Amino acid sequence: MRLLWWRSMGSAEAGEMAGVLGVLRVGITLAEPMSFSVAEKLLLAALMAASAGVFAWRLGPMARNVWGAKKDTDFSLRPVGKRVWKFVWEVLCQAKVIRQRPLPGLAHAFVFWGFLAFALVSLNHIAVGFGCGFLQYAGGFGTFYVGYAAVWALLVAVSISGLFVRRFVVRPKWLGEKVSMESGVIAGLIFALMATYLAALFVADGSGEALGLWWVHTLVLLAFLPIIPGTKHLHLVLSPLTVFLKRPEFSQLPKLEGDEDFGLVAGKDLTRLIALQAYSCVECGRCTEHCPAANTGKVLNPKEIVLGVRSYLNAEGPGSEVALLDGSVKALSMEAAFACTTCGACEFQCPVGVQHLPVLIGLRRGAVNTGAWEDRFGTKLFLALEKQGNSLGMSTMERDKFIAKQEFPVFDGSQEYCLWLGCMGSYDPKGREIVSDFARVMRALGTGFGVLKKEKCTGDPARRLGNDLLFGELAEQGLKAFEAAGVKKIVTICPHCVRTIATDWLEYGVAPEIEHHSEFMARHAHLLPKQTGANIVYHDPCYLGRYREVYDEPRAVVATAGELVEAERSRERSFCCGAGGGLAFLGEESGERVSHVRAQELMATGAETIGTACPFCNSMFRDALGAVGGETPPQLLDIAQLAARGLAAETAAKQ
Amino acid sequence: MKIVVAVKQVPERDAVVRVAADGRGVDESDAAWTMNEPDAYALEEALQLKERAGDGEVVVLCAGPERVQSTLREALAKGADRAVHVVTPESGAGSLGERDTLDVARLLADAVRAEAADLVLTGLQSDDLGAGQTGVVMAELLGVPHATLVLQVELAGAGIKVKRELEDGWMQQVEMPLPALLTVQSGGNRLRYATLMGIKRARQKEMREVEAAAATKRADEVVKVSLPVRVKQTEMLTGSADEIAAKLVERLKFEVKVL
Numbered sequence: 001m002r003l004l005w006w007r008s009m010g011s012a013e014a015g016e017m018a019g020v021l022g023v024l025r026v027g028i029t030l031a032e033p034m035s036f037s038v039a040e041k042l043l044l045a046a047l048m049a050a051s052a053g054v055f056a057w058r059l060g061p062m063a064r065n066v067w068g069a070k071k072d073t074d075f076s077l078r079p080v081g082k083r084v085w086k087f088v089w090e091v092l093c094q095a096k097v098i099r100q101r102p103l104p105g106l107a108h109a110f111v112f113w114g115f116l117a118f119a120l121v122s123l124n125h126i127a128v129g130f131g132c133g134f135l136q137y138a139g140g141f142g143t144f145y146v147g148y149a150a151v152w153a154l155l156v157a158v159s160i161s162g163l164f165v166r167r168f169v170v171r172p173k174w175l176g177e178k179v180s181m182e183s184g185v186i187a188g189l190i191f192a193l194m195a196t197y198l199a200a201l202f203v204a205d206g207s208g209e210a211l212g213l214w215w216v217h218t219l220v221l222l223a224f225l226p227i228i229p230g231t232k233h234l235h236l237v238l239s240p241l242t243v244f245l246k247r248p249e250f251s252q253l254p255k256l257e258g259d260e261d262f263g264l265v266a267g268k269d270l271t272r273l274i275a276l277q278a279y280s281c282v283e284c285g286r287c288t289e290h291c292p293a294a295n296t297g298k299v300l301n302p303k304e305i306v307l308g309v310r311s312y313l314n315a316e317g318p319g320s321e322v323a324l325l326d327g328s329v330k331a332l333s334m335e336a337a338f339a340c341t342t343c344g345a346c347e348f349q350c351p352v353g354v355q356h357l358p359v360l361i362g363l364r365r366g367a368v369n370t371g372a373w374e375d376r377f378g379t380k381l382f383l384a385l386e387k388q389g390n391s392l393g394m395s396t397m398e399r400d401k402f403i404a405k406q407e408f409p410v411f412d413g414s415q416e417y418c419l420w421l422g423c424m425g426s427y428d429p430k431g432r433e434i435v436s437d438f439a440r441v442m443r444a445l446g447t448g449f450g451v452l453k454k455e456k457c458t459g460d461p462a463r464r465l466g467n468d469l470l471f472g473e474l475a476e477q478g479l480k481a482f483e484a485a486g487v488k489k490i491v492t493i494c495p496h497c498v499r500t501i502a503t504d505w506l507e508y509g510v511a512p513e514i515e516h517h518s519e520f521m522a523r524h525a526h527l528l529p530k531q532t533g534a535n536i537v538y539h540d541p542c543y544l545g546r547y548r549e550v551y552d553e554p555r556a557v558v559a560t561a562g563e564l565v566e567a568e569r570s571r572e573r574s575f576c577c578g579a580g581g582g583l584a585f586l587g588e589e590s591g592e593r594v595s596h597v598r599a600q601e602l603m604a605t606g607a608e609t610i611g612t613a614c615p616f617c618n619s620m621f622r623d624a625l626g627a628v629g630g631e632t633p634p635q636l637l638d639i640a641q642l643a644a645r646g647l648a649a650e651t652a653a654k655q
Numbered sequence: 656m657k658i659v660v661a662v663k664q665v666p667e668r669d670a671v672v673r674v675a676a677d678g679r680g681v682d683e684s685d686a687a688w689t690m691n692e693p694d695a696y697a698l699e700e701a702l703q704l705k706e707r708a709g710d711g712e713v714v715v716l717c718a719g720p721e722r723v724q725s726t727l728r729e730a731l732a733k734g735a736d737r738a739v740h741v742v743t744p745e746s747g748a749g750s751l752g753e754r755d756t757l758d759v760a761r762l763l764a765d766a767v768r769a770e771a772a773d774l775v776l777t778g779l780q781s782d783d784l785g786a787g788q789t790g791v792v793m794a795e796l797l798g799v800p801h802a803t804l805v806l807q808v809e810l811a812g813a814g815i816k817v818k819r820e821l822e823d824g825w826m827q828q829v830e831m832p833l834p835a836l837l838t839v840q841s842g843g844n845r846l847r848y849a850t851l852m853g854i855k856r857a858r859q860k861e862m863r864e865v866e867a868a869a870a871t872k873r874a875d876e877v878v879k880v881s882l883p884v885r886v887k888q889t890e891m892l893t894g895s896a897d898e899i900a901a902k903l904v905e906r907l908k909f910e911v912k913v914l
Contacts, residue, residue, distance in 0.1 A: 256851070370851075
C-alpha cells in the first residue's frame with residue numbers, strides 16, 4: 001500500500017481522489033500482498049478456527065453462567081423505543097462516557113468509533129487472505145474508505161496511547177490498587193493493529209513488506225479475540241447488549257415471586273440480567289469514584305460488589321445454595337451491603353449498563369427477609385414502623401397535636417391537594433417547620449389542601465433496607481388510606497415519599513398522582529415575591545435528582561429567593577447527604593461522615609445560605625454544620641422556607 | 656425443652672379508647688390489635704432459650720376470638736414452632752370480657768397442662784388491663800413454682816437461674832427447678848423484627864384450635880368503666896426567691912412527698 005504525493009499517482013481511483021482533493025493531491029493505496037499459496041490460506045483458516053475456538057471456549061462458561069441464572073420474571077422488552085434511544089445515546093454516541101469524564105471519555109469514544117469504522121477494513125483484510133479483497137476495487141468509495149479508516153486509525157492510535165498512559169502512569173485511584181496487565185496487552189494490540197494499517201499505506205503494493213504487515217495485522221487480530229473473554233474487555237462484546245437490556249427504570253427492584261424468593265440470598269437468586277451486568281463490568285471505577293460510602297472510608301466499594309458477583313458466579317455457579325453475603329467472596333459482606341445510602345450515583349454513572357441498586361438492595365432483601373441481618377438500630381427502626389407506623393418511633397398522638405396546632409385542615413375531598421406530611425414533616429422539629437412554611441406558601445397562593453387524619457410511613461426506609469414484609473404492609477395501608485379519603489393529587493416536602501409512593505408502591509397498586517413541593521412551587525414561581533441579596537447554594541437530593549430527574553424546578557424557587565450558586569458537584573453528580581437507604585436511622589458511621597464531607601463542599605462555595613429540598617438532607621446538614629460549620633455557619637433553609645420568607649417580608653412591607 | 660408462651664392480644668398503644676355504650680366496657684369496634692408488649696418479650700426469651708439450647712419447642716398460646724390468630728401468626732413468624740388457640744366467642748356469654756382473671760387463667764392452664772411443658776412464660780401484665788394476675792394464678796393452678804418480673808433466664812443443670820427486677824434498680828438472682836412458670840418484664844432482651852420468610856414459614860405451621868370451657872360466674876363485677884379525668888393545675892408560688900424556695904420544699908415534702 002502506498003501513500004503517493006503529487007508526482008507519482010497510483011491507481012485510477014487514487015487519481016480521482018487526488019482530483020477531488022485539489023491542491024493537496026493525495027493518492028492512497030492500501031498495500032496488499034500479491035497472492036497467497038494454498039498452504040498460506042490453509043494456515044490462515046486454521047489460525048482463524050483456533051482463535052474463534054479459544055474465544056468460544058473461554059466465553060462458554062460465562063455464557064452458561066448468564067443463561068443458567070434465574071430468569072428475570074419482570075423482564076419485558078417494552079418500552080422498545082426507550083431502549084433503542086438509550087442504545088443510540090449511550091452506546092453509539094458514547095454520550096454518558098464523554099459527558100461524565102470528558103477527556104478519557106472522548107479518547108474512549110474515538111477508539112470505539114474507530115473500531116466501528118474498522119469493521120469493513122478488517123473484513124476486507126481477511127478477505128484478501130483468501131484472495132477476494134474487495135475494498136480496493138470498490139471504486140471511489142474504496143479509496144475514500146481507505147483514507148477515512150486511516151484518519152480513524154490515527155485517532156485510535158493516539159487515543160489508546162493516551163488511555164495507556166492514564167492507566168499505567170497517571171493511575172487514578174478508582175481504577176483500583178492493581179491494574180490488570182491484560183489491559184496493557186490489549187492497548188498494545190490495538191496500537192499494533194492501527195500501526196500496521198497505517199504502515200501499509202507507505203509500502204509498495206505486492207511487496208514483501210506488504211506481506212509481512214498483512215501477517216502481523218492478521219496475527220494481532222486473531223490474538224485479540226481470545227483475550228477478550230475473562231478480561232474487562234469482554235465489555236466490547238457484552239456492553240452494547242447490556243445497555244440495551246438493562247431495566248428501564250432507575251433503581252428498579254424486581255417483585256419477589258413465589259414462596260421461596262426473599263431477594264439475593266444465594267447464587268440461585270442471581271438473575272440473568274445481574275449475571276450479564278456482572279460480566280459486562282469494565283472496571284473503570286466510575287461507580288466507586290462517585291460513591292459516598294467508598295469516599296468516606298466505609299468498606300463498601302460498588303465496583304467490588306459487581307466484581308464480587310462475577311467472582312461468585314465463576315466460583316459457585318448460578319444455581320448455588322452458598323450464601324452470597326459473608327461467604328467465600330470477601331467483597332460481598334453484610335457490612336458493605338448495609339453501608340449503601342442508595343444515592344444511586346453508581347448506577348447513574350455506569351457506562352456499560354450495570355445497575356447496582358437492585359443488587360445492593362437485593363442483597364439487603366436477602367439478609368433482612370430471612371432475618372440474617374441483626375442490627376440494633378435496624379431492628380429498632382423496623383419495630384417502630386411495625387408498632388407506631390413512623391420511622392421516628394413517636395406516638396401518633398404527637399402528629400395529631402401538631403396538625404391541631406398548625407390548624408391544618410383535614411382532607412375531605414373538597415380540597416385540590418392532599419398535603420402529605422411524611423415522618424419528618426409529622427414528627428421532626430425541623431421537618432415540621434418546613435411543612436408549616438410550605439402550607440403558608442400554599443395558603444398564600446390560594447391553593448386548597450388538606451392533610452390525612454392518620455398517616456403511616458410510606459415504607460421508604462424498609463424498602464431500601466430490604467424489609468419486604470414491612471414495606472408491603474405499609475404500602476397497602478397507604479394505598480387504602482388515600483382511596484378511603486378520595487385523594488386525587490398529593491404534594492409533599494419529602495422526595496423519598498414521592499419516589500416510594502409513585503414508584504415503589506406500584507407493586508401493590510396505583511397511588512394518586514404525587515409531586516414534590518419543588519415542582520408545585522416552580523409552577524407558581526412567578527407569583528412568589530422576588531428577594532434579593534444572599535447567595536444560596538442548592539443541594540440536589542438524590543431522590544429528587546437522580547431518582548426523579550427534577551433539577552430545574554427547585555432552582556427556579558431558589559432563584560426567587562436570592563442568587564443561585566452551584567456546588568462543585570451538582571445536579572446528576574450531586575454528592576449524597578448520607579441519610580438515604582435507611583442509613584439516617586442506623587448507628588454511627590465508620591470513617592468520615594458523609595454529611596460532613598458534603599456540608600464542607602457546600603460551604604466551600606462561600607454561599608450565605610444552603611438551600612435544601614429534602615427534610616432528611618436538611619436534618620443531616622443541621623448536624624453537620626453544628627460539627628464542621630465553624631463560628632458562623634451558613635443558614636440552612638428548605639426551598640419552602642425560602643419562599644415563605646419572601647412572603648413574610650412582603651406582608652410585613654405592606655403593613 | 657418444651658416452652659409454652661402464653662400471650663394476649665391487646666389494642667394498639669395509640670388507640671383512642673372509648674367507653675362502650677353500656678358503660679361497662681371499652682368500645683373495641685375499630686381498635687387495631689397487637690401483641691401485648693411484655694408477652695412479646697416473653698416470646699423473645701423463649702426463642703432465645705431454644706436457640707441457645709440448640710433444640711426444643713416453643714408453643715405459643717392465646718385465648719380469644721378469631722382475631723387473636725393474627726397475633727399467633729406473628730409469634731409463629733418470629734419463630735414459635737406451633738400455636739394453640741383457645742377459642743372464645745367474640746362477645747356475650749363466654750367471651751373474654753365476661754370472664755375474670757381466674758377464669759382466663761384456668762383456660763390457659765388447661766391448655767398448658769395438655770402440653771406438659773417444661774417452662775411456661777408469659778408477660779408480667781397486660782398493656783390493657785394491667786392486673787398482673789394471670790401468670791401467677793396459672794402457676795398456682797398448674798402447681799408449679801413461679802417467679803415474677805423476670806428479665807433473663809439461664810439454664811442451670813436440671814433447673815434454671817433467673818434474674819428478677821426488684822425496686823430501685825436492685826436485681827435478684829433466683830435458682831428454680833423445672834417445670835416452672837415465669838412472668839417476664841419488658842426490656843430484658845432485644846425484640847426481633849418480623850420477616851417475610853418467617854411469615855411464609857408460619858403459614859405451614861400448626862395452629863390448633865381448642866374449644867374454651869364454659870365461663871364460670873365472675874368473682875368480681877364490673878360496675879362502671881370511665882376514662883381517667885385529666886386535671887392540670889398550675890399554681891404560681893410568689894414572694895422573694897428564699898420564700899419561693901421554702902414554699903417549694905414544703906410542697907415537695909408534704910404534698911408530692913418526693914423529698
